[in-house]
Amino acid sequence: MARDTRAAALRALSSQVAWSIVRRAEALRTGKAGRDGRGPLLAHGPVFRVPRADAVVRAVPGREPGTPVGAGEPWDVAAPVALTVDDGPDPTWTPALLDVLAAQGVRATFFVVGERARQHPELLRRVLADGHHLGNHSYSHVQPFAALPAAAVAREMGETQRVVTGETGVRPTLFRAPAGGWSRSVLAASRHHGLTPVDWTVDPKDWREPPADRIAQRVARARPGDIVLCHDGGGDRSRTVQALDLALTRLRERGTLFTAL
Numbered sequence: 001m002a003r004d005t006r007a008a009a010l011r012a013l014s015s016q017v018a019w020s021i022v023r024r025a026e027a028l029r030t031g032k033a034g035r036d037g038r039g040p041l042l043a044h045g046p047v048f049r050v051p052r053a054d055a056v057v058r059a060v061p062g063r064e065p066g067t068p069v070g071a072g073e074p075w076d077v078a079a080p081v082a083l084t085v086d087d088g089p090d091p092t093w094t095p096a097l098l099d100v101l102a103a104q105g106v107r108a109t110f111f112v113v114g115e116r117a118r119q120h121p122e123l124l125r126r127v128l129a130d131g132h133h134l135g136n137h138s139y140s141h142v143q144p145f146a147a148l149p150a151a152a153v154a155r156e157m158g159e160t161q162r163v164v165t166g167e168t169g170v171r172p173t174l175f176r177a178p179a180g181g182w183s184r185s186v187l188a189a190s191r192h193h194g195l196t197p198v199d200w201t202v203d204p205k206d207w208r209e210p211p212a213d214r215i216a217q218r219v220a221r222a223r224p225g226d227i228v229l230c231h232d233g234g235g236d237r238s239r240t241v242q243a244l245d246l247a248l249t250r251l252r253e254r255g256t257l258f259t260a261l
């Protein structure tokens with residue numbers, strides 16, 4: 001049994017290392033394309049890109065501000081930043097974060113843990129009522145997620161789909177693996193459940209509970225097309241709540257647009 005556990009942990013590790021190499025290479029590729037304006041605007045890994053739907057022209061000479069841009073047009077386009085919030089819902093931190101987002105006028109995507117969603121279904125409904133979106137973040141947040149047998153991955157996804165859909169009437173279409181534990185079988189299960197895998201590009205490491213101004217600095221580095229990761233569950237998230245208020249103010253002052261995925 002111990003040997004099986006070690007073998008599973010090794011498999012997970014090698015799968016995650018391989019995956020992170022793919023992810024870095026892809027981020028470099030798409031990031032370059034984004035910055036020089038030829039390819040997709042959005043620097044992101046192999047699993048998702050922020051949609052360009054909200055893109056608006058900022059200042060192209062001879063054009064009205066707000067004119068939609070076509071493919072291949074230059075890069076003075078303001079793509080939105082996608083704020084994502086993982087590990088809730090939590091009866092303390094989710095409402096506090098929702099208050100900040102409402103005050104800032106920012107919509108986000110909440111990747112919820114199924115067993116927490118089952119305990120606090122009213123918070124799922126408030127998230128949606130406030131105009132945010134819900135995504136699936138597994139049922140029990142077991143790690144390393146990439147090491148799970150395919151049947152367990154399917155259960156983790158399916159059970160959370162059932163809870164969220166049952167409580168809200170809205171079926172999630174996005175999945176984020178706990179701690180980014182992607183593997184081929186996790187991606188295959190996502191496809192099977194009709195879930196788009198969503199990774200991130202900006203990680204302020206708020207789960208380590210650094211000071212709020214440090215988290216805020218890291219979040220405020222987000223550029224158009226980034227997907228920002230932060231957390232409203234799994235620990236004391238008072239610093240995250242405080243940091244987002246600071247960072248969103250700074251980002252909005254720079255003209256950053258936000259989108260829920």
Ligand SMILES: [Zn+2]
Pocket residue numbers: 086087137141177178179
């Ligand atoms: Zn998580």
